[in-house]
Amino acid sequence: MDDIVKAALKKWPNVPxxxxxxxxxxRGDWYMRDERIQAAGPFPQVKGSRITxxxxxxxxxxxxxxxxxxxxFFQNGPQRVYVELEVAPWVWRLQADPAGPVLVCSHTGVPAQFQSAWLDEHGRLFLDTDxxxxxxxxxxxEAAAQAVETGQWQVRDVRFAELPARHAYVLSPQRAQA
Structure with missing residues (x-):
């Protein structure tokens, strides 16, 4: 967390x-959803304005x-801005490495260590990492397929609806709060 954010939290600890x-x-894209967009429908059916x-x-x-x-959430100074997730809190970018395992990096740029792979009923591949x-x-x-074909990853089937509870994350903090 940025130092300026930590300082704002100390100065204004009770911001709603x-x-x-x-x-x-x-796909790891962030969207702003103002009141008009929120009223038009839930995420991801109505996405809002992509942050570029x-x-x-x-x-x-x-x-x-x-x-x-x-x-x-995103800690924006003293205010915690909760995030609506389409499918998961992380979006993995992969890089095939001919000399070793596939490299995994988050949409935020943080490297991750592979632990397990899951395929849901919609054909989406999820990775559990550190x-x-x-x-x-x-x-x-393509890099994921290479990891599976070379035996680096064993993929298990899972129903998408089971993932949030199994991996302890909330898709919609707004709906969970209501």
């Missing part, structure tokens, strides 16, 4: 949390974490 205004899709500003995305990435209940559960980015399925 924000729900519904920020979302993360299955690199410095803002970097700031979100550095201050992205989970609370004790498994709800993910950081937690995430979905493999669609552009990286």
């Amino acid at each position: 949390a924000c729900h519904g205004w920020l979302a993360l899709d299955a 500003h690199d410095k803002l995305k970097d700031f979100i990435h550095r201050n992205y974490a989970a609370d004790e209940q498994g709800a993910w 950081l937690g559960l995430g979905v493999v980015h669609t552009l990286d399925m």
Whole structure:
């Protein structure tokens, strides 16, 4: 977490949390969801405005974490902005390495260590890592297939609805709060 964020938390410790205004899709893209967008429908059916500003995305990435209940948030100064998740708290980017295992990195740029692989009924590949559960980015399925074909990863079937409870995360903190 950024030092400026830690200082703001000390200065203003009781700022109410924000729900519904920020979302993360299955490709690792962040979306702002103002009141009009929230009223138009739930995420991901109505996504909102994609965040494209690199410095803002970097700031979100550095201050992205989970609370004790498994709800993910972005600590924006003294305010905790809870994140609506399309499928998981992490989106994995993969890089095939001919000399060793496939390298796994989060959408926030943090390297992760593979632990297990899961395939849901929609054909999405999830990896459990030392950081937690995430979905493999669609552009990286070739590297994932290589890991499976070479025996690096053994894939197990799972129903998508089981993943949040099994891996202790909340898809919609706003709906969980209601």
